[in-house]
Amino acid sequence: QKEVEQNSGPLSVPEGAIASLNCTYSDRGSQSFFWYRQYSGKSPELIMFIYSNGDKEDGRFTAQLNKASQYVSLLIRDSQPSDSATYLCAVGHYGNNRLAFGKGNQVVVIP
Amino acid sequence: DAGVIQSPRHEVTEMGQEVTLRCKPISGHNSLFWYRQTMMRGLELLIYFNNNVPIDDSGMPEDRFSAKMPNASFSTLKIQPSEPRDSAVYFCASGFSYEQYFGPGTRLTVT
Numbered sequence: 001q002k003e004v005e006q007n008s009g010p011l012s013v014p015e016g017a018i019a020s021l022n023c024t025y026s027d028r029g030s031q032s033f034f035w036y037r038q039y040s041g042k043s044p045e046l047i048m049f050i051y052s053n054g055d056k057e058d059g060r061f062t063a064q065l066n067k068a069s070q071y072v073s074l075l076i077r078d079s080q081p082s083d084s085a086t087y088l089c090a091v092g093h094y095g096n097n098r099l100a101f102g103k104g105n106q107v108v109v110i111p
Numbered sequence: 112d113a114g115v116i117q118s119p120r121h122e123v124t125e126m127g128q129e130v131t132l133r134c135k136p137i138s139g140h141n142s143l144f145w146y147r148q149t150m151m152r153g154l155e156l157l158i159y160f161n162n163n164v165p166i167d168d169s170g171m172p173e174d175r176f177s178a179k180m181p182n183a184s185f186s187t188l189k190i191q192p193s194e195p196r197d198s199a200v201y202f203c204a205s206g207f208s209y210e211q212y213f214g215p216g217t218r219l220t221v222t
Contacts, residue, residue, distance in 0.1 A: 032209040036213075042215070043216050044213050046210060046212060096167070097142045097161065097166075097208070098156060098159060098167055099209070101156075103154075
């Protein structure tokens with residue numbers, strides 16, 4: 001079982017809709033959870049982090065964490081063409097700064 | 112803040128040659144990470160340093176790869192000898208606690 005899994009294929013959403021991305025992780029000791037956005041040909045950019053169960057909102061982005069079910073999700077409200085990118089889920093463990101990354105989900109926002 | 116600086120941005124070399132990638136982390140960050148990204152394998156952690164000390168190098172593919180961090184503001188990743196399968200984008204990231212911020216990457220092509 002992979003440490004961090006993002007299984008969904010490319011996600012196409014119309015402009016203005018909500019994009020929903022999911023990520024599961026295998027280590028119950030995981031303590032920190034991150035979402036990175038990566039535009040084609042660019043480096044990953046940190047957009048959200050969450051440490052506690054529940055929701056965390058930042059502008060049009062909401063991160064949701066459920067440690068009991070071992071999943072973290074990212075919602076993008078009012079999707080814009082500029083949101084078209086690959087979104088990487090990353091998970092950290094207590095005691096070290098190492099992050100495990102999923103392979104990413106591509107989002108395409110259709111004008 | 113200038114962000115994480117990497118050089119060169121592109122490197123094309125022939126098989127068997129030595130390649131050295133360079134990274135200047137964000138001032139004040141105490142952790143530095145080297146990643147490799149390919150389409151097939153996604154983003155892989157090669158090695159990371161805390162306070163200039165290598166902590167986890169389990170991701171280094173083989174003895175051909177080596178990394179150093181002689182001081183808080185500079186790190187190198189060396190590949191010797193290089194092979195075509197080393198072709199990838201190499202990212203350096205720096206951070207504190209769990210948050211990591213990526214440099215622009217070096218695109219390495221080994222022919």
